Amino acid sequence: MIAKIYITFKDGVLDPQGKAVHHALKDLGYNEVSGIQMGKYLELTMDGVSREEAEIRVTEMCEKLFANTVIESYRFTIEPEE
Amino acid sequence: MIAKIYITFKDGVLDPQGKAVHHALKDLGYNEVSGIQMGKYLELTMDGVSREEAEIRVTEMCEKLFANTVIESYRFTIEPEE
Numbered sequence: 578m579i580a581k582i583y584i585t586f587k588d589g590v591l592d593p594q595g596k597a598v599h600h601a602l603k604d605l606g607y608n609e610v611s612g613i614q615m616g617k618y619l620e621l622t623m624d625g626v627s628r629e630e631a632e633i634r635v636t637e638m639c640e641k642l643f644a645n646t647v648i649e650s651y652r653f654t655i656e657p658e659e
Numbered sequence: 660m661i662a663k664i665y666i667t668f669k670d671g672v673l674d675p676q677g678k679a680v681h682h683a684l685k686d687l688g689y690n691e692v693s694g695i696q697m698g699k700y701l702e703l704t705m706d707g708v709s710r711e712e713a714e715i716r717v718t719e720m721c722e723k724l725f726a727n728t729v730i731e732s733y734r735f736t737i738e739p740e741e
Contacts, residue, residue: 598701607716610704610705611704613703614701614702615701616699616701618667618700619697620667620695621692621694622692624691638687638689642683
């Protein structure tokens with residue numbers, strides 16, 4: 578199974594990296610961009626687990642290790658390996 | 660339009676952050692994880708552009724600003740705003 582995990586700041590949490598990138602885009606003339614959220618992306622390859630097991634395990638990993646759930650939210654998808 | 664951009668290292672490029680996370684997962688007992696790719700995730704809100712224009716502009720932004728195309732590859736999706 579392949580788990581694709583997306584971690585972003587919760588609404589209202591200051592995102593200085595996103596602000597800096599937004600500023601750089603404005604300087605480069607990309608004025609159509611009105612907002613940016615920056616985050617982390619993880620792709621896990623998991624062996625010998627069913628989709629249901631993978632969902633439980635990935636939720637645990639996100640809560641314990643990947644996301645700081647006070648300020649970050651996460652979502653993920655589980656897909657069979659190609 | 661909402662552009663969702665995923666930037667990851669190309670195959671064969673050393674990913675020390677991914678390695679560290681993989682090691683931490685093993686320590687926590689998640690032995691089913693056989694591989695990790697870590698990367699960046701960006702969500703851009705774009706105003707007043709069509710899907711075609713957004714695709715062209717986002718490709719430019721990725722090439723110029725977001726990705727180091729020597730070692731990183733990018734992909735993105737463009738979706739209408741909800």
